[in-house]
Amino acid sequence: MLRSLFGDGVHFYNVAHRGFSANAPENTLASFALAVNEGANMLELDVMLTGDGQPIVFHDYRLGRTTNGSGLVSRLTSSRIRSLDAGIWFGDKFEGERVPLLDEVLDLAKGKVRLNIELKHRRRDGVNLLVEKCLKAVERHRMSDDVIFSSFNLEALRVLHYNKSHIRFAPLYRHNLVPTPRSFPLRYGAQGVVLNHHFLNGTAVRRFHDLGLTVFVYTVNGRRRIEKMIEMGVDGVISDNPAEVASIAAKVAS
Ligand code: G3P
Numbered sequence: 001m002l003r004s005l006f007g008d009g010v011h012f013y014n015v016a017h018r019g020f021s022a023n024a025p026e027n028t029l030a031s032f033a034l035a036v037n038e039g040a041n042m043l044e045l046d047v048m049l050t051g052d053g054q055p056i057v058f059h060d061y062r063l064g065r066t067t068n069g070s071g072l073v074s075r076l077t078s079s080r081i082r083s084l085d086a087g088i089w090f091g092d093k094f095e096g097e098r099v100p101l102l103d104e105v106l107d108l109a110k111g112k113v114r115l116n117i118e119l120k121h122r123r124r125d126g127v128n129l130l131v132e133k134c135l136k137a138v139e140r141h142r143m144s145d146d147v148i149f150s151s152f153n154l155e156a157l158r159v160l161h162y163n164k165s166h167i168r169f170a171p172l173y174r175h176n177l178v179p180t181p182r183s184f185p186l187r188y189g190a191q192g193v194v195l196n197h198h199f200l201n202g203t204a205v206r207r208f209h210d211l212g213l214t215v216f217v218y219t220v221n222g223r224r225r226i227e228k229m230i231e232m233g234v235d236g237v238i239s240d241n242p243a244e245v246a247s248i249a250a251k252v253a254s
């Protein structure tokens with residue numbers, strides 16, 4: 001990394017993907033708390049709006065896989081969604097976990113870890129409300145300098161940038177990206193990119209760094225893959241197992 005992303009001298013981010021999602025139900029307070037205790041210095045969380053416009057922390061557009069409910073998140077109210085169990089699918093000891101509000105994860109992280117807030121919105125249109133609500137929540141917690149937003153939805157990032165030009169953001173890419181001055185990250189002044197580990201190599205990492213972009217890589221699980229990414233010089237590894245990333249990063253650094 002050429003410079004520290006948050007200007008605090010930290011040069012490597014151990015990013016817990018949906019919390020410590022290897023050992024706890026993804027995107028729950030239990031998962032985020034475990035990640036903080038096990039060495040993550042950044043939490044990745046997915047945020048979308050409920051039918052009544054509340055930003056909640058949830059990955060799928062449908063409730064069925066990770067709760068005891070069903071249907072589309074965008075069709076139900078936040079109170080209905082928060083009456084569901086979001087932990088028992090993962091194991092009995094997590095019974096009673098709820099789908100968190102964005103506010104709750106901001107509370108949990110404040111003063112402890114940074115956040116990578118991934119904006120989930122299916123279409124190009126209608127992202128304004130999601131961006132507005134997320135920015136308001138972050139500002140209410142005075143955490144604008146502790147957050148980097150990301151999204152596959154470039155329109156969401158564009159709206160974010162036009163709302164608050166100082167806020168950090170990094171577009172997410174499923175495939176390889178050859179950056180040019182006209183491509184999205186440079187054109188809109190992104191601080192970084194979030195790349196799929198399948199398409200990354202050391203030359204690409206250097207090229208991004210030469211352009212002043214921080215490189216995050218997702219979703220990296222397994223000792224060999226994590227080692228490989230750290231050796232390539234990426235600035236952040238997004239993994240389901242932050243304890244494993246912490247132990248490998250310590251070994252590589254020594
Ligand atoms: O931030 C990387 C990763 O979270 C993107 O994919 O589907 O796990 O949200 P997904």
Ligand code: MG
Pocket residue numbers: 044045046118
């Ligand atoms: Mg995500």
